[in-house]
Amino acid sequence: MSKLDPRLHPYRPDLAAEHLRGQVEAARFVAGTPYEVIEPIADLRRAPVPDAPLDTQALMGECVTVYETTEEGWAWGQLGNDGYVGWLSANALIAPGPAPTHHVAALRTLAFPGPDIKLPPLLGLPLGARVSIVKADERFAVTASGLYLPAVHLTTLDAAEPDYVTVAEKFLGTPYLWGGRTSLGIDCSGLVQVALAAAGLPCPRDSDLQEQALGSRLAFSDLRRGDLIFWMGHVAIACDGDTLIHANAHHMAVAVEPVAEALARIKKMGSEVTSVRRLG
Numbered sequence: 001m002s003k004l005d006p007r008l009h010p011y012r013p014d015l016a017a018e019h020l021r022g023q024v025e026a027a028r029f030v031a032g033t034p035y036e037v038i039e040p041i042a043d044l045r046r047a048p049v050p051d052a053p054l055d056t057q058a059l060m061g062e063c064v065t066v067y068e069t070t071e072e073g074w075a076w077g078q079l080g081n082d083g084y085v086g087w088l089s090a091n092a093l094i095a096p097g098p099a100p101t102h103h104v105a106a107l108r109t110l111a112f113p114g115p116d117i118k119l120p121p122l123l124g125l126p127l128g129a130r131v132s133i134v135k136a137d138e139r140f141a142v143t144a145s146g147l148y149l150p151a152v153h154l155t156t157l158d159a160a161e162p163d164y165v166t167v168a169e170k171f172l173g174t175p176y177l178w179g180g181r182t183s184l185g186i187d188c189s190g191l192v193q194v195a196l197a198a199a200g201l202p203c204p205r206d207s208d209l210q211e212q213a214l215g216s217r218l219a220f221s222d223l224r225r226g227d228l229i230f231w232m233g234h235v236a237i238a239c240d241g242d243t244l245i246h247a248n249a250h251h252m253a254v255a256v257e258p259v260a261e262a263l264a265r266i267k268k269m270g271s272e273v274t275s276v277r278r279l280g
Helices: 164-168 189-197 207-213 258-270
Strands: 033-037 041-045 054-059 063-069 074-079 085-089 100-106 108-111 123-126 133-136 138-144 148-150 154-156 226-231 234-237 243-248 253-258 274-279
Touching: 054 085, 108 148, 148 226, 164 234, 164 243, 189 207, 189 234, 189 243, 207 226, 207 234, 207 274, 234 258, 243 258, 253 258
Parallel strands: none
Antiparallel strands: 033 063, 041 054, 041 085, 063 074, 074 085, 100 154, 108 123, 133 138, 138 148, 226 234, 226 274, 234 243, 243 253
């Protein structure tokens, strides 16, 4: 049997998804149960322990297919958004409710218990979180669960930002966090994924997967706004022919810097550009 990428295919020696029967070896196969993320941010970890490496994050309203739930309160499943597989807190998941109708378009927004900004907010929701709106006026949109969100911070699911570089630039100064996908912390491929998603463009989670799946290769000398620049284990977005934006461990933040400066620093660390890719 050919080896499937375990990041994107739910299988382990003891357990695998039913749809992988005949493709992988496992002690047992299960169909999986659909769930929905109810927390603003749900960490997806490599193992069912709180200090396991953070691989990515699921956001409120995203779908998860769960194949196992442990007595310790961990759920092993696959994210519907990008197919990533890992462990989440079972407390962050509920049975699917009303289908989401809107997503958060602001970098962050607050959810209030009523139509009054002086009330203590109940939650802070990140860009990309999905909610089901049942009614709205000029000031507030009300979710099916009774949260009041500033209407100006929401757009319908089919609305797309015209420029994903502008979306990425909203994250300037955001702390670098391996596996992060929000303004509380984000990594290089998370920044690309979140920015493209806001523009209505599906995107894999990790930089190597992005390099394989996105756009077409072009010469570095033809660099322009929106092009993706890949190194081994890293990705940046061109702001124009001379500058780029990326979440990086050198600045420990999302930063804009000259392309030449970034190239020189990363080359000194032993990495060369592996490709430049253009979407569309």
